Amino acid sequence: MDAARLKELAFAQIDKDRDAILSFGWDIYRHPETGYRETRTADCVAKVLESCGLKPERNVAYTGVRARSSRAGGPRLTVMGELDSVICRDHPDCDKATGAMHACGHNIQLSVMYAVACALEKTGVAAQLDGAVDYVAVPAEEYIELDYRKQLKDAGKIAYYSGKAEMTRQGYFDDTDMCVMIHNWPMTGGAKIAARNTGTGFIGKKVRYLGRQAHAGAAPWDGINALNMAMIAINSMNTQRETFRDTDCVRVHQILTRAGDLLNSVPAEVDAEITVRAMNIPALLDANEKVNRSIHGAAIALGGHAVVEDSPGQMPLHSNGEMARLFIDNARAFYGDSEIVDCFPATASFDMGDLSMFMPVLHSLSSGVSGGLHSAGYRVTDEENAFITPAKIVAATVIDLLCDGAEKAKRVIADFKSELTRAEYLELLKKLEKTIEY
Template sequence: MSIDPLDGPAAGLKESLAAAIDHDAAHIAAVGDDIFAHPELAYQEFRTADVVARELRALGLPVEEGLARTGVRARVVGSRPGPVVCVLAELDALHAPEHPAADPGTGAAHACGHNAQVAHLVGVARAMTERAAAGELAGEVVFFAVPAEEYSDIGRPGVSDVEFPGGKQELIRLGCFDGVGLALMAHASGVPEVAPAAPGAGRPTAALGMDWQYTGFTTRRAVFHGRSAHASSAAGHGVDASAAARIALHAIDAQRGTFAEDVRVHPVLRAHPASLNVIADQATVDTLIRGRSARSIADAERRVDRALRAGALAVGAVVELTSAPGFLPLAVDRTLGGLFRRNALVLAGDAGWAEHDFSAASTDAGDLSHLMPVMHATHGGCAGVNHSARFRVVDPVRAYVQPAKALAWTVVDLLHGDAAAARDAIAGYRPRHTRAGYVDAMRATTRRARYPEAAEPWTC
């Protein structure tokens, strides 16, 4: 029989925190709506970071800023030593210029709900400081707003002073998660307006929920080099790089039936300036190769590389292949997820809870999960599928308030008393990397190759 989260020594503190979040609901929602109205792209989230820093500083907390350019961190210290629990929020929007709320200059839009995460972080921080929760906790609660979860580009974070494209990846490299024992967050999940044709897709979104596993991905950039020539009078002197790219795309599509069931491969043909009467001498295909395990990703990589090389070989072009760090698969920690689930059922009821074994999405929380236990929950209150022009918050209680309560209660479960639950979660976790080992492994994924290797320079 499950234990009622409001029937135990922490019940009074939980009820007090929930009351504080309800009292601050309008303010919490205003923060979320403000961030939605001012979207910023990865590693450029300066205004958003200022909002977070201002909110945390107003609570009397010491605030660190400029971590991996825009990361913001503050902490509440408990009355006794113990583990460190991190509440995460992601700062960035994604490039979605067709979204009605997109920034007209950058094309950025919060089409994935990171604005709600900032609202959660602010709501939990306000409640814990206003109700003096630290006096009943052992350890520390770190509030950490992090940049760049939306993958910016293959091998190029977009700024010269950042090494890795994922914000959590970069913060791991910098040692900003050193000392943290556990990490918690909740991510928006939108609801399609129309039922999709794909079986199992577009599942209804509950108020709160959990996808227990997420894909990781690797990347591939293929730059095809051909030879320009007049497209009519000298066509025989040219080598069409765009044709090589099209053949490669067809070859990838022809193998889709052979990919593992958990694999998703989505290539994008990048446009290069070209004239209609000139044979293209360059074309680029960027590809994300997702999978549930390193094994299935590696198998799909081999098939994709084969197709890219085949495109070059078919027309006599040369292809340069570049791989760069992607995101690692995420397996949500079962202990942390179980605590969140128990709290969510009280807040949302059985009908308001949904869980699934697997999501085909990816997140750099997966990278963090290779170093510590991570809880990555989901919440509703949004319409439109994620990453679409239709995505928006439609229910502030479900999107902003309920997740903040569930996160606050889970923190209490972990750190109340002598923090036994947090200690148990940490003791039961087996890290797959040290920080140094992780950084080395990510750097090792940056590779370059040329095919054919001994291709001679083009001559007219």
């Protein structure tokens, strides 16, 4: 069967299963779970994949789900969705107990993955392809609830806070040749879909500023003020900003999670969480060094100490150009040229960036939502643009890659220049994880 006929079958199946696809997506929306807690979500994903004739494995990298094609030979492609929600207590639809909320639309990704499974598996299209299609629901894309994740890490249940890093560490992508997923985005200016987007990488930091407690009224001269130390460090970081190149999109942002314990004592312990982001690894390492110098300088200035715990966050995202070109060709069946964006310049971070270091990936953006991601204003405004059309475009792109001897997929793999090998990537994660005492 030729690609056009395979796509017709795929699209017809998505239209036929439209109600099930939408109700699955809204059910996940109504039951948000944050990273490495997505047990109900994973169960729902496993059940819909089973309904497509697949045999999903559960508890992949703690809470993930993976259904592998039994096909041997040919390129192996993964269609991916992310299981986790964010926390957004101001959102009217949030879980009232936990604050969890699908304000990043990962429920839509899972719907798209399910729809692609309907399109390729129920129709027998997958069996007509010359490569294998796997479906993976990945845990913990959002880098949040670090204390909870540290507990999991200390208990030996995970090693990395990001799901795709953890899955890579556990070898789940060892024989995967390429990955495809689509994230939703509040598009403006008439855009309806983007074939790919950029994304910054980041290092996550926990900092404890350590001073000395003393009576704030009676003997402040006996104290070392850890809050002042934090303020000096923050000001020093701000003075570094002119050294960041615009093209590197460096972001340094932070919160104080503990700013003192007693009002009438000089604060002796202050805790901060910091994210350092940049569009490429050298800029990321440079900015991180400047942030650490700022903390060190503040400790010296006040005669205190600081403990910095660095963790690998996520890597800069580089979607594959050839896969994006195929995606655009397929998007033209649904959208006009003015509605299709080749590469959307996002400066958020995505852990698909990790996979993009060592294999070709496509991280596309769909529309149909409004308001800011991760914010109280986030809304799904158009089911067709959010859930249905993106699934058809992804299914068609997978068909193009793997039909006719999988020539296109083989070309993507042959032309791909990795930034790091898988081993180098895992080595970099280890190197980025360190504790420094000043």
